[in-house]
Each structure stands twice: as structure tokens, then as C-alpha cells.
Amino acid sequence: MQQISFQAPYLIFLGSETNPTYAKTGAGIVQWQPERCLGQFNLPGGTVDLGLPQLSIAEAAAKGAKSLVIGTAVIGGAIPESWVEVLEQAAGLGMDIVAGVHTRLSDIPSLAQTALEAGVKLIDVRVPPKNLPVGTGKKRPGLRLLTVGTDCALGKKYTALAITKEAQDRGMKATFRASGQTGIMISGAGIPIDAVVADFVSGAAEVLSPDNDADHWDVIEGQGALHHPGYGAVSMGLLIGSQPDAFVVCTEAGREVVSGWPDFPLPSIDEVIERTVTIGKRTNPGIRAIGISVNTSKLSQEEAVAYLSSLESQHGLPATDPIRFGATKIVDAMESFS
Amino acid sequence: MQQISFQAPYLIFLGSETNPTYAKTGAGIVQWQPERCLGQFNLPGGTVDLGLPQLSIAEAAAKGAKSLVIGTAVIGGAIPESWVEVLEQAAGLGMDIVAGVHTRLSDIPSLAQTALEAGVKLIDVRVPPKNLPVGTGKKRPGLRLLTVGTDCALGKKYTALAITKEAQDRGMKATFRASGQTGIMISGAGIPIDAVVADFVSGAAEVLSPDNDADHWDVIEGQGALHHPGYGAVSMGLLIGSQPDAFVVCTEAGREVVSGWPDFPLPSIDEVIERTVTIGKRTNPGIRAIGISVNTSKLSQEEAVAYLSSLESQHGLPATDPIRFGATKIVDAMESFS
Structure with a gap:
């Protein structure tokens, strides 16, 4: 395993x-x-x-x-x-x-x-390890953050990488945990969660972020989206098995429908938070959102600043575009997490 | 496919x-x-x-x-x-x-x-077909009923088989759709959903219950449980892809924890209904519970009658043990479904 x-x-x-x-x-x-x-x-x-x-x-x-x-x-x-x-x-x-x-x-x-x-x-890196276990649901030592999304392909991997680097630069104990092939190529380790047989997805997520020091953060790359009509099961298994203490909602400014599934409106950030907490508390009752990560590539710099600021007021959470503004605010929230 | x-x-x-x-x-x-x-x-x-x-x-x-x-x-x-x-x-x-x-x-x-x-x-029958697609989320013609559960191994397959037989005996158009190996062996067709790679689970569920006549019921055998710490992803993918109009909650009288996962209390019937509707309405906004199926094997006949009656009052849904009392009440609900 x-x-x-x-x-x-x-x-x-x-x-x-x-x-x-x-x-x-x-x-x-x-x-x-x-x-x-x-x-x-x-x-x-x-x-x-x-x-x-x-x-x-x-x-x-x-x-x-x-x-x-x-x-x-x-x-x-x-x-x-x-x-x-x-x-x-x-x-x-x-x-x-x-x-x-x-x-x-x-x-x-x-x-x-x-x-x-x-x-x-x-x-x-597309081939999962053999003999992955079924998920146990048992709480593991260490802290875990999962990047979740309103959709696929809007920055969950980048957000997790940026958070990990910022945390490591501050001297925090943090490890990026790759759940997809590109993340595995970049980090040199991981499990391609979407290629795992359904029975073993949450078990694979448990293997991906094993026992660790109490003050160590696993920063887990999310996959898909709970609201996704094609890939929801992948996100569900990853959430259950990751048992995150904290999660960051990733979205893209201006995206209105699920990419490639035009009949499906993008869920709101509140809907994603609510569903992630509802499902995630089964294996970690303390789960909560600690930030919002927005791909603002369709906005001007000025628009992006205003948009992130409005999200912060609306949700009471730090909001950033990690490509434009870094992951500082989110790592601040991790440092003060308790 | x-x-x-x-x-x-x-x-x-x-x-x-x-x-x-x-x-x-x-x-x-x-x-x-x-x-x-x-x-x-x-x-x-x-x-x-x-x-x-x-x-x-x-x-x-x-x-x-x-x-x-x-x-x-x-x-x-x-x-x-x-x-x-x-x-x-x-x-x-x-x-x-x-x-x-x-x-x-x-x-x-x-x-x-x-x-x-x-x-x-x-x-x-343990080996899924090759080249299963990713789920489209597109609504398919025909009616669909999914048996969902508070846990594994408490009668989802039996309930679906009993419902199908009762419906066919009444001359309704109904097909049992097997999602596990034993169901496939029994019915002669199906897909072992738990053996499908996570990316394709909801797509497999779509293949399992294809387009049909508007008055035809696919009665789909459920797998696992949305609240299950090991198998939740399987249930999620099956729910999204089945896009059921109606579902029946299956449980066992007297079971208090998830079988084999003693740290996890069994969810209540209300919790299962709420979560199934919340997730299921993404691909079928009309989804609703139409019955409760209880394995009452630990109760006496008299206790079983009283227990089912109390569930009916509490939830406003027909409740039966299909082994003891047949699936009549649930098929009545299907006949009057609109």
C-alpha cells in the first residue's frame, strides 16, 4: 500500500x-x-x-x-x-x-x-498502485487541507502547490499530496485517484495522506467536484478518505456552467461549502472552509481585487487568486488554525 | 458500451x-x-x-x-x-x-x-465492460427507482428484485438492473459498479439503465451507502448516473453501527432521504423517496408489524419488509407515481 x-x-x-x-x-x-x-x-x-x-x-x-x-x-x-x-x-x-x-x-x-x-x-503515473485498501474512516494524526472545486480545471492543483510552497517557505511542516497525474509528475509522488476502482477510492485517499506529526499539514490536491455530473464520485471518495480539517474552495470568475456540461449551472461557493461540510464531517466532524481561491484570469487586475474583496465580505473567508496575489492569506489561516 | x-x-x-x-x-x-x-x-x-x-x-x-x-x-x-x-x-x-x-x-x-x-x-461478472463512458448527466426517458441504504448488506438487492417481480406480475413494464455480481448472476445482465474505475462510475450507471418507454420502470439495485466511510463514492456515482425519479430506503431493524465499521453510527432514515435528495436532484430535480424497506429478521412478527407501522407514521411513507410482507405497498406507490 x-x-x-x-x-x-x-x-x-x-x-x-x-x-x-x-x-x-x-x-x-x-x-x-x-x-x-x-x-x-x-x-x-x-x-x-x-x-x-x-x-x-x-x-x-x-x-x-x-x-x-x-x-x-x-x-x-x-x-x-x-x-x-x-x-x-x-x-x-x-x-x-x-x-x-x-x-x-x-x-x-x-x-x-x-x-x-x-x-x-x-x-x-496514470496507473494506481496495486492492492489499495478499502477506506477505514479512522482519524489519522496530522492536519489536512483539501482543495475542492465548483468544477474541474480551475486551479485546485495550482492552489494546493502554492499553499504548500508558501507554508514551507515560512518553515511550517507541509507536504503537497498529488491526486492526479500532472501533480504526481510535478511532486514526484502521489496516487491518480480518478483511475482507482470505485470501491477503493477513499482507501486510496487514506494511503495518500498517511499518519503524520500533529502540526504537519498535508495539502491535498482535489479532483473533480461534488456537484459534477460526471466526476462527483471521485470527489466524494477523495473527500471521505482525506478527512480534511480545512478546505479551500476553488472557482473561476465568470464561469457559469460546468465546463463541457453546458446544461449544468456551476454551483455557488456556499453550496460547495455546505455540501463539503455535510459529507466531510462523517470522517472529520471539525471540517471547515478556511479560504477561497479564484482563477481571475478573465478579469482585469482592478476587477480581480474588487471581486476578491466582495467574496471576502460575502463569505467571511480570505479570498485570493494564487497566481496573481499568492497564497499568503490562506496560509495565514492555516497558521492560526486550531 | x-x-x-x-x-x-x-x-x-x-x-x-x-x-x-x-x-x-x-x-x-x-x-x-x-x-x-x-x-x-x-x-x-x-x-x-x-x-x-x-x-x-x-x-x-x-x-x-x-x-x-x-x-x-x-x-x-x-x-x-x-x-x-x-x-x-x-x-x-x-x-x-x-x-x-x-x-x-x-x-x-x-x-x-x-x-x-x-x-x-x-x-x-466481476469484470466491468470495457470503454465505459464518463457520465453525461443528461435526463433519459423512462422512470427509474433506486434502492439506497443506511449501510451495505441489508436488502437493497432483494428489495429491488421483489419490487420488480411484483410490478411485472401486475403487468407493469419493469426491469431489474443489477449493479453487483450476485444481482448480475441472478438477472443475467448488469454492470458490477463497485469494480468500475472512479471516473466512469456515473457513466456506467447511465449505461446500466438506458433510454426506455416513458411508463417503463428500471428498478436499480443500490450499492453501499452515501454515509459509508469506505464505499460512499460507489453510492454517489450510482446515484448521479441512475438519476432516479423515486428511491426506496433500505435498512435493518436493530442495526446501530455500520457493519464492520463500529465507530460509525448508522445514519437515520431521514438523514439518508435528505442526502439522497440533495445529491440526486443534480441530475433529476424531481427525485423523491417513495418507501422504506426494512430487514426485520431480528424482530418477531408482531414487533415487525408495529415497527413498520411506526416508521410509516414517522416518515409518511409506506414501509415493508419485502421478505415477510412483500413489496405490494411500494409498487402501489410506483403505480400512483406522477
């Missing part, structure tokens, strides 16, 4: 990508975990630059790279033939290979064979 | 079982679907009698059996070596093989080979 995890330092593999948009995973790793990154490697024609030293596979191995991490998306999700040789070279030189693409690394026979011979691991 | 389904008539295979308790699946099939059962087959030493004609594999094949259904549980969940020869004989004579045991039938190489050569299917 272990999480997925992989070892730093990394060589980040960028294929022959020329569009930085498709290298978001690699860029995220460099943004949030620069100390884990040793270098980058492009194939001929590739132009994406993450600002890391350019290293060949052999150079990276000589400098002690422990993992080759695939930092780009690929059209269709499959691994191009031209990559396999590179991955095999890295595996042969002792690096684990880490990917979040659709093809399973172990389904490439020659790569699987090379990895076996070299004694390295092929780590697919 | 199909449900699991298999063809009647069946030969029910009982191995060398001597204890009727371990042949509950076979007994359930005979109880609820006698018209689908052609005969039974025991191995030497087996004494369980479901009251069906004793047929050899060859006799069953000659009489047109389409499926051999394994009607007993086995210790450890694995298929004994002594069974494989029998299963291969049946497969060789054109029968599909249906099982709900832990070992996958297709993982027995000689059986897989025989099935391939004979052009028959190996159907594992």
Missing part, C-alpha cells in the same frame, strides 16, 4: 516538441521542484527550453540522474517510435523512466526487456 | 458443494428466474439440490443449454482444478461459461483455448 513515487534528480525529456504549451508538465516540474531537475534533453528539431542545462543521456547519467521524466504531451497519447531508443538508452544507464502518457511503458516489449535487464523501474 | 449479459437457458453448476449456504447464487437464480434454468449439475460428492432436473453436461447441451453458470462460492475464490475439465467440456459443447469467482476464467489457459476454438464466451 504505497504511493507512486520516483527519485530525483531528473533528466527531463522534451522529445522534438516545439510548442511550449505541450510541455506544461516539464515546465510545472521546473517551476515547483527546480531542485529536483538536473537537465533537459531535446531530440533533433525540438526547441522547447525549460531553462535547464542541455544534457545528453550519457551526460545526465554521469551526473547522477536517477529518473528520465517525459515532460511533454504527445498527440494521441502514444509514445513515438523515435523516443523508444532514447528511453532504452536511459534505462540501460540506470535511470527509471517516468511517464504520464496513454501508452503503458511496460507495453513496449523492448523497453520492458531493457528495464528488466538494467534493474530500473518503468513508472506510469 | 454494453452491459454484461449472458444467455438462457442455464445449466447451473454446483461443484461438489454440500452446504446450501455456499450455493446462494444458484438458489437466487432459481428463486428469481426459474424460467431461465434448464437443470443442475453436481460433481461426485456434491449434495446441494436446487430442485432442478439433474443433467449431465452432454444432456444439458443436447437440451439447448446456452450457458453454464457457476452457482456456488468457492473457498478463496479460486476455481478448483477438478472443475476445469467440466467447464472445458461445456465450452466445447457450445455453452458460454459464467462465473463470479475471484479467478478470471480467461486466466485459465486451457479453458481460454477451448473457448476460443469453440467460439463461446467466458463471462466474468
Whole structure:
């Protein structure tokens, strides 16, 4: 009952990508975990630059790279033939290979064979660990914060990362807990909760944030939304198993319907708070909202300030856009949490 | 995007079982679907009698059996070596093989080979169909009833089966929709919802109860309980995707804590109704409770009558124990539903 995890330092593999948009995973790793990154490697024609030293596979191995991490998306999700040789070279030189693409690394026979011979691991961050338990509901020591949402794809991962970094910068004990593939790639550990069989979702969430020091915060990346017509079950299991003491509601200014489900209006922040508390108190009676995180990218700076201020008055909670204004206010609330 | 389904008539295979308790699946099939059962087959030493004609594999094949259904549980969940020869004989004579045991039938190489050569299917009712979709939340034509619970294992399947039979006996259009392995074995179709990956649970529930006539009832077997600390996510996804018009709350008289989770008090019937409506109205604004189904096995007949009567007064809903008193009252509520 272990999480997925992989070892730093990394060589980040960028294929022959020329569009930085498709290298978001690699860029995220460099943004949030620069100390884990040793270098980058492009194939001929590739132009994406993450600002890391350019290293060949052999150079990276000589400098002690422990993992080759695939930092780009690929059209269709499959691994191009031209990559396999590179991955095999890295595996042969002792690096684990880490990917979040659709093809399973172990389904490439020659790569699987090379990895076996070299004694390295092929780590697919989309594949949950085996033998996950059913949730116990038992209260675990340590403090937990979960980012929840009015919808998918509006900043739950970013919010959790920003909170964790701010807390760590202040010297607080805090760990980001990744529940999705990109978060796992960025942090080097986690469980892809949405890929877990339904019976074991809350158990997986328990494994994701295990027993810890009484003053340690697990900052857990939320998934989906309780009100989501497609993914509500994922959010439910993650909430029950995370048993958060505190949660932050993430939303996007101007989003009015569930993205991709236009018949479903976005729930209000109050509705999300009420439902999260109602369900979450089953495994943590003390659960409460401590902040609001808003993606204000559709607003001007001035509008954003006014909007956040109005949310603070309305809900009596600190509200921020962590990209624009940082996570200070929310981490203040964590510091004074009791 | 199909449900699991298999063809009647069946030969029910009982191995060398001597204890009727371990042949509950076979007994359930005979109880609820006698018209689908052609005969039974025991191995030497087996004494369980479901009251069906004793047929050899060859006799069953000659009489047109389409499926051999394994009607007993086995210790450890694995298929004994002594069974494989029998299963291969049946497969060789054109029968599909249906099982709900832990070992996958297709993982027995000689059986897989025989099935391939004979052009028959190996159907594992624990394995969900491939390529299930994400839930759309779109309202589907037809009426739907879901049995929900205060806990696991207190009669949600039985209640749904009893309601379906009573409705069909009255000439109403009604179909039992199985969401668990035993229900699938009994009814010959369904999806094991708890084995579906979390992202696709509500989508699986949509596939389970597809578009139907406006006056047709799908009577959907519930799973778990929204208040369950281990299985809440399963119940959530099933509720969202089933989009029931009506639900029946199932409970057990005298059960005070969640079975196996002694730190968790059983929710009240009112709490279950409130939470089911709160969550369910997202995909069906008209959702409402229409009855209460109680397992009164711990009460005397007199106590049961008094208890059900008190529940009816308290909740303003018909209450019955379908094993003792049938599902009449609940089907009355369905007939007058509008």
C-alpha cells in the first residue's frame, strides 16, 4: 500500500516538441521542484527550453540522474517510435523512466526487456498502485487541507502547490499530496485517484495522506467536484478518505456552467461549502472552509481585487487568486488554525 | 458500451458443494428466474439440490443449454482444478461459461483455448465492460427507482428484485438492473459498479439503465451507502448516473453501527432521504423517496408489524419488509407515481 513515487534528480525529456504549451508538465516540474531537475534533453528539431542545462543521456547519467521524466504531451497519447531508443538508452544507464502518457511503458516489449535487464523501474503515473485498501474512516494524526472545486480545471492543483510552497517557505511542516497525474509528475509522488476502482477510492485517499506529526499539514490536491455530473464520485471518495480539517474552495470568475456540461449551472461557493461540510464531517466532524481561491484570469487586475474583496465580505473567508496575489492569506489561516 | 449479459437457458453448476449456504447464487437464480434454468449439475460428492432436473453436461447441451453458470462460492475464490475439465467440456459443447469467482476464467489457459476454438464466451461478472463512458448527466426517458441504504448488506438487492417481480406480475413494464455480481448472476445482465474505475462510475450507471418507454420502470439495485466511510463514492456515482425519479430506503431493524465499521453510527432514515435528495436532484430535480424497506429478521412478527407501522407514521411513507410482507405497498406507490 504505497504511493507512486520516483527519485530525483531528473533528466527531463522534451522529445522534438516545439510548442511550449505541450510541455506544461516539464515546465510545472521546473517551476515547483527546480531542485529536483538536473537537465533537459531535446531530440533533433525540438526547441522547447525549460531553462535547464542541455544534457545528453550519457551526460545526465554521469551526473547522477536517477529518473528520465517525459515532460511533454504527445498527440494521441502514444509514445513515438523515435523516443523508444532514447528511453532504452536511459534505462540501460540506470535511470527509471517516468511517464504520464496513454501508452503503458511496460507495453513496449523492448523497453520492458531493457528495464528488466538494467534493474530500473518503468513508472506510469496514470496507473494506481496495486492492492489499495478499502477506506477505514479512522482519524489519522496530522492536519489536512483539501482543495475542492465548483468544477474541474480551475486551479485546485495550482492552489494546493502554492499553499504548500508558501507554508514551507515560512518553515511550517507541509507536504503537497498529488491526486492526479500532472501533480504526481510535478511532486514526484502521489496516487491518480480518478483511475482507482470505485470501491477503493477513499482507501486510496487514506494511503495518500498517511499518519503524520500533529502540526504537519498535508495539502491535498482535489479532483473533480461534488456537484459534477460526471466526476462527483471521485470527489466524494477523495473527500471521505482525506478527512480534511480545512478546505479551500476553488472557482473561476465568470464561469457559469460546468465546463463541457453546458446544461449544468456551476454551483455557488456556499453550496460547495455546505455540501463539503455535510459529507466531510462523517470522517472529520471539525471540517471547515478556511479560504477561497479564484482563477481571475478573465478579469482585469482592478476587477480581480474588487471581486476578491466582495467574496471576502460575502463569505467571511480570505479570498485570493494564487497566481496573481499568492497564497499568503490562506496560509495565514492555516497558521492560526486550531 | 454494453452491459454484461449472458444467455438462457442455464445449466447451473454446483461443484461438489454440500452446504446450501455456499450455493446462494444458484438458489437466487432459481428463486428469481426459474424460467431461465434448464437443470443442475453436481460433481461426485456434491449434495446441494436446487430442485432442478439433474443433467449431465452432454444432456444439458443436447437440451439447448446456452450457458453454464457457476452457482456456488468457492473457498478463496479460486476455481478448483477438478472443475476445469467440466467447464472445458461445456465450452466445447457450445455453452458460454459464467462465473463470479475471484479467478478470471480467461486466466485459465486451457479453458481460454477451448473457448476460443469453440467460439463461446467466458463471462466474468466481476469484470466491468470495457470503454465505459464518463457520465453525461443528461435526463433519459423512462422512470427509474433506486434502492439506497443506511449501510451495505441489508436488502437493497432483494428489495429491488421483489419490487420488480411484483410490478411485472401486475403487468407493469419493469426491469431489474443489477449493479453487483450476485444481482448480475441472478438477472443475467448488469454492470458490477463497485469494480468500475472512479471516473466512469456515473457513466456506467447511465449505461446500466438506458433510454426506455416513458411508463417503463428500471428498478436499480443500490450499492453501499452515501454515509459509508469506505464505499460512499460507489453510492454517489450510482446515484448521479441512475438519476432516479423515486428511491426506496433500505435498512435493518436493530442495526446501530455500520457493519464492520463500529465507530460509525448508522445514519437515520431521514438523514439518508435528505442526502439522497440533495445529491440526486443534480441530475433529476424531481427525485423523491417513495418507501422504506426494512430487514426485520431480528424482530418477531408482531414487533415487525408495529415497527413498520411506526416508521410509516414517522416518515409518511409506506414501509415493508419485502421478505415477510412483500413489496405490494411500494409498487402501489410506483403505480400512483406522477
